[in-house]
Each structure stands twice: as C-alpha cells, then as structure tokens.
Amino acid sequence: MTPLWPVAVITFKEGIRNRAVYGISLFALMMMAVNLLISDMIMQEVGKVSVDIALSSISFLGLLLVLFVGINLLAKDLDKRTIYMVLARPISRGEYIIGKFLGMVLLIVVTMSILCMFAVASIFLVKMRYSGYFPRFSWPMIFLSISFTTLSLILLSALSFLFASFASTSFISLILTIAAYIIGHSMTDVKALVEASQSVGIQVAPFTVKLVQIAYYIFPNLSIFDIKTQAAHDLAIPMSYIFWAVSYGLVYTCIVITIASLIFRKREFP
Amino acid sequence: MIRIEGISKEFKEGIGSKRVKAVEDLTLEVHKGEVFGFLGPNGAGKSTTIKILINLIYPDNGTCSINGKDVRDRETRRHVGYLPENPFFYDYLTAEELLWFGGKASGMSSAAIKERTDQLLTKVNLQAARKRHLRTYSKGMVQRAGLALALVHDPEVAIFDEPMSGLDPIGRKMVGDLIMELKGQGKTVFFSSHILSDIERFCDRVGIIVGGKLRVVDRVDSLLSGGTTLEDIFLEEVEKAGGGATV
Amino acid sequence: MRRALPVVLLMLLLPFHILGLQAVTREWKSLPKGDDIAYVIPSPILKVTSLEFKGLTSDVMFLRALVFFGGLLERGNIQETKKWEWRWIHDTLNASTDLDPYFYDPYYFGEAQLTWGANMIKEANTLLDKGSKYRDWDWMLPFFIGFNHFYFLQENDKASEYLMTASKRPGGSSMFASLATRLAYKGQRTENAIVFVEEMLKEEKNESVREEFETRLEALKGILLLERAVIVYKDRFGIAPFSLKDLITAGIFAKLPEDPYGGEFYIALDGSIKTTSDLRLMK
Numbered sequence: 001m002t003p004l005w006p007v008a009v010i011t012f013k014e015g016i017r018n019r020a021v022y023g024i025s026l027f028a029l030m031m032m033a034v035n036l037l038i039s040d041m042i043m044q045e046v047g048k049v050s051v052d053i054a055l056s057s058i059s060f061l062g063l064l065l066v067l068f069v070g071i072n073l074l075a076k077d078l079d080k081r082t083i084y085m086v087l088a089r090p091i092s093r094g095e096y097i098i099g100k101f102l103g104m105v106l107l108i109v110v111t112m113s114i115l116c117m118f119a120v121a122s123i124f125l126v127k128m129r130y131s132g133y134f135p136r137f138s139w140p141m142i143f144l145s146i147s148f149t150t151l152s153l154i155l156l157s158a159l160s161f162l163f164a165s166f167a168s169t170s171f172i173s174l175i176l177t178i179a180a181y182i183i184g185h186s187m188t189d190v191k192a193l194v195e196a197s198q199s200v201g202i203q204v205a206p207f208t209v210k211l212v213q214i215a216y217y218i219f220p221n222l223s224i225f226d227i228k229t230q231a232a233h234d235l236a237i238p239m240s241y242i243f244w245a246v247s248y249g250l251v252y253t254c255i256v257i258t259i260a261s262l263i264f265r266k267r268e269f270p
Numbered sequence: 271m272i273r274i275e276g277i278s279k280e281f282k283e284g285i286g287s288k289r290v291k292a293v294e295d296l297t298l299e300v301h302k303g304e305v306f307g308f309l310g311p312n313g314a315g316k317s318t319t320i321k322i323l324i325n326l327i328y329p330d331n332g333t334c335s336i337n338g339k340d341v342r343d344r345e346t347r348r349h350v351g352y353l354p355e356n357p358f359f360y361d362y363l364t365a366e367e368l369l370w371f372g373g374k375a376s377g378m379s380s381a382a383i384k385e386r387t388d389q390l391l392t393k394v395n396l397q398a399a400r401k402r403h404l405r406t407y408s409k410g411m412v413q414r415a416g417l418a419l420a421l422v423h424d425p426e427v428a429i430f431d432e433p434m435s436g437l438d439p440i441g442r443k444m445v446g447d448l449i450m451e452l453k454g455q456g457k458t459v460f461f462s463s464h465i466l467s468d469i470e471r472f473c474d475r476v477g478i479i480v481g482g483k484l485r486v487v488d489r490v491d492s493l494l495s496g497g498t499t500l501e502d503i504f505l506e507e508v509e510k511a512g513g514g515a516t517v
Numbered sequence: 518m519r520r521a522l523p524v525v526l527l528m529l530l531l532p533f534h535i536l537g538l539q540a541v542t543r544e545w546k547s548l549p550k551g552d553d554i555a556y557v558i559p560s561p562i563l564k565v566t567s568l569e570f571k572g573l574t575s576d577v578m579f580l581r582a583l584v585f586f587g588g589l590l591e592r593g594n595i596q597e598t599k600k601w602e603w604r605w606i607h608d609t610l611n612a613s614t615d616l617d618p619y620f621y622d623p624y625y626f627g628e629a630q631l632t633w634g635a636n637m638i639k640e641a642n643t644l645l646d647k648g649s650k651y652r653d654w655d656w657m658l659p660f661f662i663g664f665n666h667f668y669f670l671q672e673n674d675k676a677s678e679y680l681m682t683a684s685k686r687p688g689g690s691s692m693f694a695s696l697a698t699r700l701a702y703k704g705q706r707t708e709n710a711i712v713f714v715e716e717m718l719k720e721e722k723n724e725s726v727r728e729e730f731e732t733r734l735e736a737l738k739g740i741l742l743l744e745r746a747v748i749v750y751k752d753r754f755g756i757a758p759f760s761l762k763d764l765i766t767a768g769i770f771a772k773l774p775e776d777p778y779g780g781e782f783y784i785a786l787d788g789s790i791k792t793t794s795d796l797r798l799m800k
Contacts, residue, residue, distance in 0.1 A: 003375035010363060010371050017362035041580060045621045052572040059569060081358050088324055088352040089375035092344045185568035193561050226569040233619040269326040
C-alpha cells in the first residue's frame, strides 16, 4: 500500500476544514438569491438566464477554491514547513506530489458536488416560479456541464501544482495560475481573432499568428470544458465530443502532474 | 546505525552573491543502540546535517546511510523517526489523525496504529487533547505531538533536532525518559542540542560541531574523566574555530 | 480625554463625508459624457474578455439594453429618441446575441422596438436572421422577419419566403403557408396585416406588448373599414371621395372610426387611407 492514500486523506481533510470553504458556501447562497432577483427581469427565456447564473456562479466559486484553498494547501507545506512531517515518512517527492494532488482532486469533487446542490436548488426554485418560461431545459445537460467544469478545475489545479513545484513563493504560483486560467479560456477566441483579424479592423503580424498557434498546444484549452451555453439551451452534444474532451483533460492533467513531480524531485528544504 | 561520509553543503544567499558553508567534510558514525549527542552553537550545521540524513537536503558531496541503506532511498525512512526543530503541522488535523497518517504512511495496519496511538498519546500526555485541532495546541503540546509522530511506527533509529526546545521542566523530563526508554529497547538515538546538561545526562557519545566542521567526537565519560566540564571543552572548541560567532 | 478622541474625530468626519459625497456626485453628473457612452465593445474582443462567462455576459448586455430603454421611456417622449440612442440599443442587442446567439429575449425585444420605434427595419432583420439561423427550432423569428418585409418594406416576395420557412418549423402553423400564398397578391395589404398582427397577439404573453398589438389592431381595423367604405362610395358614385367626411354625407357612415393613436384618418392623394398619427402614439 503506497503512502499516496494517507497523504491524499490529510490533504483533503485540511482543505475541507479550511474556513474558506464556508465562505464559498455562503457565496453560493447569495448567488441563489441573485438568481431569483434577476430572473424576474427577463421577459421570455427565464430558463436560460437562471441556468447561466447558476452555472457561472459555481464555475466562479470553484475557481476561488482552486486559487485560494488549493494553492494555499501546497504553499503552506512549502512556506510553513509542514512538509517535514510528510517527507519524514517513507515517501518519495514524486509520491508526495501525486498524493497531494489526489487529495486536491477529492476536495474539488466534493466541493463541486456541494455547490452543485446549491445550483440545482436555485434553478429549481426559479423553475417553480416561472414554469412556463423554461422552453428548453434539461437536467442531464446541467449535470454534464458541472462535471465538465469540475474537470477543467482539476486541470487548473494540476497547473497550480506545476507552478508551485518551482515558484519560490505562493504569490507567484497564484499569479501564474490566474494567468493560466485566463489564457486557457481565451485561447480559442484569441486564436480565432488573430487568424481572422480583419473582422475587427486590426493588423496582426504573421509571426504573432504562428506564435499563438504554437501556444495553443502548450497552454491548456479550458474553453472546451465550457458547455454552459449548450446546457442553458439544451443543445445536443455528441458522445464523441464528450469522449475526446475528457480524454484531453485527463491526458493533459497527467502530463502536467508528471512534469511537476519531476521538477519537485530537485527541491530541497533547508 | 548511521554512517555519514564526507558530507559538504554550501548555501547561496539570495541571487548569486554570498556563499555560506553550512557543513564541511563531515564524517561520523553512530553505533547501533547508542545515544549520540550532536552539540554545537546556533548555526553550526546541526540541523543541516540532520536534514541531509532525512533526505530533505541534498549534500554537495559525500554519502549517508542508515542501517546500510542510502538515505536517498525512501525505504530508509520506514525505520527512522524524525522530529524537526520547531515542528509545524496542518492546522485542522487532530493529534489522532496525525498519528494515523504517520502510521499508515509507514505501512502499519489500522489495528496496530490504534494501539500505538493510545500508548504514545498517554506517554506524551496528550490523551485529553487527542481530538482537538492542532492549531489549538500550545508550543509544548506541538512538540510532544511531534515526538509521538516520530515514534508511532516504532522506528529502529530516532533522529531528533533540538527535542527539548520549547518544553517546560516536566516536558523535558518526559523527553529524557523517552530517550532512556528507547535506549533500553536497543534503539539508536541521534539528537542535536545546544543544552550541555542534556548531553551530559543522556548521551553515550557526543560530537561537537562548530562552523560546519566536526571538532570532537568522543565518549562522554571519557571527556569528563579528566575533571573538565563539558562547558569548558565546548567553549574551547568554539574559541579554536574562531571566536564563537553565532547566528 | 484621550479615549474620547477617536469618537470625537469620527463624529466630526461623518458630516464631511456625507456633504463631500453629495458634492462629488453632483459634479460627476455634470461631467460631459455624450457619445462616449455610445461605444459598444466589438464582439470578438468581448468574447475574449468574457472568458467562460459568455452566457452571463450576454444576459448582462441584454439587461443593459433593457434598462437603457426603460430610461428612455421614463423621459416620456419616446418619439424624440435620438438616432445614436437607438443605435446603441441595437449594437448592444447585437453584442448580446454574438455572445449567445441562441438567446431569445434580445431578438424579441429588438423586433418590438427597433421596428416600430426606431425604424431600423433592415438592422432588425439582420439581427433576426442571425437568430433564425441558430434557433432553427423557432418559428417566431422567421415569422417576424416575414412580417417586417411585408409591413415595413413592402417586399411581399421576401415576406412569402420567410413565412414558408416559419411554417416548416416545429409549432409553425400551416396557416403561415396559406398566408404566404396570399401575399403573392399585391392587394389586400390591410387584411394581411390584420392577420399577421392577430397571429402575433396569439403568442404574446407580456401585457404591455399585448396592449400595443391591440391598439395597432384597432387602428388597422379602422383603416380596413374606411377602405371598404371608399370602395362602396366609388361603386355608387363612380369616383373616390374627396375627403372622408364625404362618406358621412353619403350616408355610408354615421361617424368615422377613431384612431386609437390619437390622430385623424384621412384619404391620401393616391386614394389610400392614412392617419395623421402615422400609427404612433401622439401625446
């Protein structure tokens, strides 16, 4: 039995008992109230708007979890030297990173499940109030969207581990992870923009276009996990899309964590 | 037993400029079943040496082995218990969960962990606080929890970095008793300290390190036989090393 | 004495804070703004900046248009809405639908306001075309486009085309197909308009919009009545009446129908029935 599981367990417990998780839940409650308020102002497609608000809220709150609780978990180990208690066991640096990451994945999945309940409750309330205005609605699509968001957060968290493996302070890891998030979600649109820049009336050098195209393979493409619009309008998503998107996510995550564990092997703790 | 051969470690301060030789060409052997004290002023290189033994720091030169296994192999630590100087633990774990983690990560069964946890927590007097979050613990309690964690898997070799720091006289007695108990069980104990009386009381042999270099290694009773105190010897070594500048 | 100092300080600062904020708000209101507000960020850039929140941003853009329009209504004289203000509404609706082209509300709102109020028929049609392309399960959008072509642009052939599209979509009544063929006839414009508006009324749930349609229907029915009366007059006397009053003297009407928009019906030089209100509310 490898020591991966105990490391994952204590990482998860430390994360879930962190006060920030309570804060995030409070936020979720506020979002529910906002959902009811805004749905009032919409004339026709109340369904789409309430789904937009619910799904966007939990995406955002999940992001806060990864950025603040997640990075903090790893950073605390490095800054506050709590890593000694773990590395003193018969565990290698690589196993440490993987174990911690598994704990983080568990934390993300559990928190997103809780947030999912908030989202479902808020949509349900709005649906009860405006049942005639939910022309195209599908619970399975909503759950699929939340699952995809969870996967994209796991990917982002893996990147935060990669950054933490070489960054000297947790602040740097935070900035890099935020940058990765922004790049990840704007990548497809930026690529579309530079490849057809005439539509906006700006000039883009061919070098920039090539650069962006190469960057597309290095940086994570998080926007493929954003199916909120499809969920809001109950638009069909082919099984092949789901299959390839999930594969991409898993493969990219494994690559990133492997690189992180390789870098981490070099790290010392004076 | 512990074998250290020709260890050196240099640290770079900041970006490029200053270099500090933390440990220089250190060779040392700790025999099985003995209690060895590592004595030196602050900043002498005690912690660095210990961290190299636990593979937290990689030496520039030299090798170390514990019970015949190179310290870079993670299996070495299955039978080593480590207590760092000023231990830090996760805020929201309880002492119970901490020991569960230590035991499981070292390959113990749940039943063995449960028994050992009860035993150790009683010994270090933390039974009452076992279900409280570690962030509520006082410094002394944290130190004692660290001791329990270091010993939960019944290691052959115990390596303690300043184990008495932060403890009141009762706590210090407890640690002393523990060390003697380990010796009685035939375990090897290696601990660092700058408190002379502790070294005198518990150690079979002592190594004095000043400025990163090992100066003296001898049996405690031999050193004290001539009537000199450990303090005299210690201060003499510090003087020889160049004035006793401490960190 | 020293312990009271922070409390005293707070009590002194508080009125300054209130007065200061009031003064700053006053100054801010009088800052020249003008056409700066008229700028709407181009959609490709908006897509990048809204990251994974395109749906939400689309909702926000729509609400902004709604709120802006509400402000115009509050002003009280909707006819005096400036060109740039309508354009801003249009651009915002356009941005909203670029971010989420499946969102129904902007199209609906656009059809209601950009046509009757702003007279931006072509732009409304382009907007609705985008919607119709994406919302291929929705018959209302091609129906609206068809109506616009018929009523505002007098392009019966295009109107026919769109009505046929609408009839083929789920929920689209086969009645549209027959209406499409009727449009082939150049005549009967007012009858067709009445059929169209009655159809729109059937689908409409919003009270204030229903009122608008009902007013329009009343006006159209009034016009139809007058058109038929003119035909009867022509039949009897061989020529068209000079003014609508002649219809009363000829005994065809006891009283002329009233224009619910507050204007007066009259007969134009080409013989068609028009009204001084031009089917817009006069205040």
